[in-house]
Amino acid sequence: MTNTMPAGSPAPSLHDEPSPAFGHEVLVTGAAGFVGSHLCEALLAQGHRVMAIDNLSTGDVGHLDRLLGHKGFTFQRRDVCLEVTPAMERATRIFNLACPASPAHYQQAPVDTVLSSVLGVWRLAEMAQRTGARLLQTSTSEVYGDAQCHPQHEDYWGHVNPNGARSCYDEGKRCGEAMLMAYRQERGLDVRIARIFNTYGPRLRPGDGRVVSNFIVQALQGEDLTVYGDGRQTRSFCYVDDTVRGLMRLMDGEHVGPVNIGNPGEHTMLDLAKRILAMTGSRSRVVHRPLPQDDPRRRCPDITRAGELLDWRPEVSLEDGLQRTIDHFRDVLGARSVTVA
Numbered sequence: 001m002t003n004t005m006p007a008g009s010p011a012p013s014l015h016d017e018p019s020p021a022f023g024h025e026v027l028v029t030g031a032a033g034f035v036g037s038h039l040c041e042a043l044l045a046q047g048h049r050v051m052a053i054d055n056l057s058t059g060d061v062g063h064l065d066r067l068l069g070h071k072g073f074t075f076q077r078r079d080v081c082l083e084v085t086p087a088m089e090r091a092t093r094i095f096n097l098a099c100p101a102s103p104a105h106y107q108q109a110p111v112d113t114v115l116s117s118v119l120g121v122w123r124l125a126e127m128a129q130r131t132g133a134r135l136l137q138t139s140t141s142e143v144y145g146d147a148q149c150h151p152q153h154e155d156y157w158g159h160v161n162p163n164g165a166r167s168c169y170d171e172g173k174r175c176g177e178a179m180l181m182a183y184r185q186e187r188g189l190d191v192r193i194a195r196i197f198n199t200y201g202p203r204l205r206p207g208d209g210r211v212v213s214n215f216i217v218q219a220l221q222g223e224d225l226t227v228y229g230d231g232r233q234t235r236s237f238c239y240v241d242d243t244v245r246g247l248m249r250l251m252d253g254e255h256v257g258p259v260n261i262g263n264p265g266e267h268t269m270l271d272l273a274k275r276i277l278a279m280t281g282s283r284s285r286v287v288h289r290p291l292p293q294d295d296p297r298r299r300c301p302d303i304t305r306a307g308e309l310l311d312w313r314p315e316v317s318l319e320d321g322l323q324r325t326i327d328h329f330r331d332v333l334g335a336r337s338v339t340v341a
Contacts, residue, residue: 023047023072025090027133029080029124030097032059034203035138035196038240039095042248044070051091053098055079057112058105063203080120081112084127093251094135096124099173101140103166103292104209110168117172118179125183128190136192136251139177139258142170143195146296151266153302154195154258164294177258184256192250197262197301201240201321202328212237212322215273216329219282229291231270236300238263239321242314249310262301263314275318279326 026043030036031052036059043050049072052064056077067073078085080098099116100106106113121137128135144152145160160170183189200212207217218225238261246261273286306312 023049024093025049025051027051027053027088027091027094028097029053029095029120030059030099030138031075032056032061032063033097033101034063034201034205034208035101035199035240035243036095036097037063037203038201039097039244039247040064040067040073042244044072046248048072048093050074051076051087053078053080053088055098057109058100058208060203060205080123081115084123089127089131091131091133094124094128094133095138095247095251096121096135097138099138100169103169104207106169107165113168114172117169117176121176121179125180125189125191129183129187132190134190134192134251135180136194136247137176137180138247139173139193139195140169141195141197141260141262141299141301142166142296143174143177144296144299145170146294147298150298151264151300151302152260154260154305161294165292166294191256192253193257193259194247194250194261195258195301196238196243196247197260197299198235198237199240199243199262200237201325203240204325204328206329206332211235211269211272212276212325213329215276216280216322216326217333219276219280219284220326220329220333222282222284224285224287225273225277226289227269227273227286228289228295229269231273231286231288232268233291233295234266234268234298234300235272236263236266237272237318237321238314239316239324242316246306246310246312249306249312253310255309259306259309260301260303261306261312262303263318264301264303265318266298266300267318275322276326279319279322 026048032054040050052075144158148159149156180191184191204213
């Protein structure tokens with residue numbers, strides 16, 4: 001396997017033995033994904049041992065290349081919907097990120113998305129129940145649906161279409177939360193629930209369907225930037241390092257959640273497109289396409305709970321985060337200079 005890891009956050013020292021004095025045995029599912037790979041690096045840097053699991057349906061094992069020589073790191077290609085293994089049962093902490101997260105992926109595999117959100121969560125909950133491990137579930141801002149409450153706080157119940165194009169993901173994640181709360185209430189399972197808002201940064205991949213990567217790739221390649229609807233719908237973008245730090249704070253704390261992990265800065269799609277055009281120097285045009293079914297009109301987290309309970313807030317500005325992400329895609333695409341229309 002070649003070391004083709006795109007530039008991103010600094011890697012831990014890959015050959016330092018984790019300290020047994022404070023390190024946990026940590027299982028990360030969905031570890032070869034965008035957020036999962038960054039999380040593995042951060043956990044290793046803190047001195048934990050990490051077992052990384054991914055079925056590679058949407059993940060990229062290349063994201064983990066530079067971790068493979070670390071004495072505290074192992075990787076297995078497995079599907080948590082199908083099995084858990086004795087090695088996995090050694091974990092004292094479990095981060096579950098095993099689910100397609102981009103509409104382009106989960107709408108192509110809606111059955112697998114529901115299964116990973118429900119059956120996969122059930123298998124991990126049963127394992128954690130047996131072993132006494134703490135289980136952190138990465139849920140999503142999509143549980144709020146096309147929200148009628150702004151900004152979205154954790155006590156808002158959401159406005160979700162249970163039969164729409166996005167329901168496999170939205171309702172799957174809602175069911176995953178409900179299952180874990182049931183396990184906690186009835187069986188005392190040690191759980192944490194994070195609701196992640198739009199995350200971006202290095203290791204996003206071309207064609208993954210996320211708006212930041214879509215716009216950057218289109219701008220660098222001189223293609224039209226595709227804006228759906230009138231472009232006035234909003235999203236809130238959290239840099240991946242901030243998201244990972246929030247997940248780790250939640251795991252280490254004593255608060256079950258759910259807790260919103262996201263950046264409260266709210267931006268329209270047109271604003272994002274213009275920023276990326278300016279930052280890349282691209283002469284690409286903005287073109288409009290019909291708005292997809294059930295596409296949320298506004299998305300912005302209330303992070304009061306994260307601030308009060310976890311002492312967490314985002315630190316990376318959108319400008320800095322976008323520049324790092326643009327630099328990543330220049331490397332990935334081999335585009336050292338912008339292609340102009």
